[in-house]
Amino acid sequence: MQVRRANKPDIPFLVDAIMEAEASGSQHISYREIFCLNDRELRDLLHSILSEDIQGCGWSPPEFLIAEQDSETAACCAAWIEGAGGLPSHIIKSQLLVEFLGQEKWENSKENLNAASEINIARTPGILQIESVYTQPRYRGNGLSGILIREHLLQAAKTGTRSAEIQLMKNNGAAMRAYQKVGFILKGEKGSHNNKLGTILPYHTRLLMAKDLLS
Amino acid sequence: MNKEEITGNLKSVFEKVFQEKDLTITREMTAENIEKWDSLRHIQLITEVEMAFGVKFRLREVLSMKNVGDLIDLIHAKRG
Numbered sequence: 128m129q130v131r132r133a134n135k136p137d138i139p140f141l142v143d144a145i146m147e148a149e150a151s152g153s154q155h156i157s158y159r160e161i162f163c164l165n166d167r168e169l170r171d172l173l174h175s176i177l178s179e180d181i182q183g184c185g186w187s188p189p190e191f192l193i194a195e196q197d198s199e200t201a202a203c204c205a206a207w208i209e210g211a212g213g214l215p216s217h218i219i220k221s222q223l224l225v226e227f228l229g230q231e232k233w234e235n236s237k238e239n240l241n242a243a244s245e246i247n248i249a250r251t252p253g254i255l256q257i258e259s260v261y262t263q264p265r266y267r268g269n270g271l272s273g274i275l276i277r278e279h280l281l282q283a284a285k286t287g288t289r290s291a292e293i294q295l296m297k298n299n300g301a302a303m304r305a306y307q308k309v310g311f312i313l314k315g316e317k318g319s320h321n322n323k324l325g326t327i328l329p330y331h332t333r334l335l336m337a338k339d340l341l342s
Numbered sequence: 343m344n345k346e347e348i349t350g351n352l353k354s355v356f357e358k359v360f361q362e363k364d365l366t367i368t369r370e371m372t373a374e375n376i377e378k379w380d381s382l383r384h385i386q387l388i389t390e391v392e393m394a395f396g397v398k399f400r401l402r403e404v405l406s407m408k409n410v411g412d413l414i415d416l417i418h419a420k421r422g
Binding site for chain 1: 374381389404405409
């Protein structure tokens with residue numbers, strides 16, 4: 128098994144990873160539902176965004192570590208330091224979405240965006256953010272995601288980052304157990320009773336887990 | 343339009359977007375200084391600024407702005 132940084136040829140795999148991670152084991156891929164896209168349109172959107180290579184929100188190939196097994200891309204995991212470039216990741220993501228979706232699509236999706244924002248949890252500036260953790264089904268059970276997360280943590284700790292955060296949907300028990308194995312502990316949650324969330328997000332409650340990197 | 347005039351006009355745009363009166367605009371101000379400054383308001387702010395000043399920002403220009411001072415400088419540069 129080899130671990131390496133992702134680059135542009137990995138973009139199709141990273142697009143799949145982001146879509147699978149966003150679905151969180153449900154039928155709802157948040158970006159697809161929020162912006163009323165089909166799978167093809169979402170795939171093209173994410174491909175365009177990743178090709179732009181803007182860092183700071185987990186949507187740039189070099190922010191991903193890839194695990195290769197049997198010369199195949201088996202798993203990936205994105206990480207970035209929140210606010211390192213001066214802007215919070217949610218603003219970078221929004222700006223990328225507007226750029227590639229178009230202003231009209233963005234405006235037409237405001238009701239969904241407002242609903243989804245009800246369970247937003249603020250990311251802590253200066254803290255490592257882990258996202259889009261994904262392993263191809265046939266490689267699951269080998270601890271690949273844990274290896275990738277630990278490598279991100281190791282690299283961040285070397286540069287003095289004091290802790291790491293992961294956000295996930297509360298319905299994703301398997302992910303929560305995997306993150307606990309790496310040392311993350313539950314720090315908080317945010318939920319909403321807005322019925323609309325059931326149609327646009329995998330679940331109505333988001334969890335925040337964190338790990339101290341200095342201990 | 344000099345930077346003082348840009349700052350004055352920006353104040354009106356900020357007050358419209360954030361629906362607050364008598365906002366104090368400083369060069370150091372960032373999204374962290376205004377509670378309502380979320381993703382939706384940010385996109386609205388950029389759109390309103392473009393309309394108010396008759397300019398168009400490129401993606402990397404918007405993403406390079408770290409604070410309101412950078413926004414003022416960019417508007418100034420684009421308006422010549």
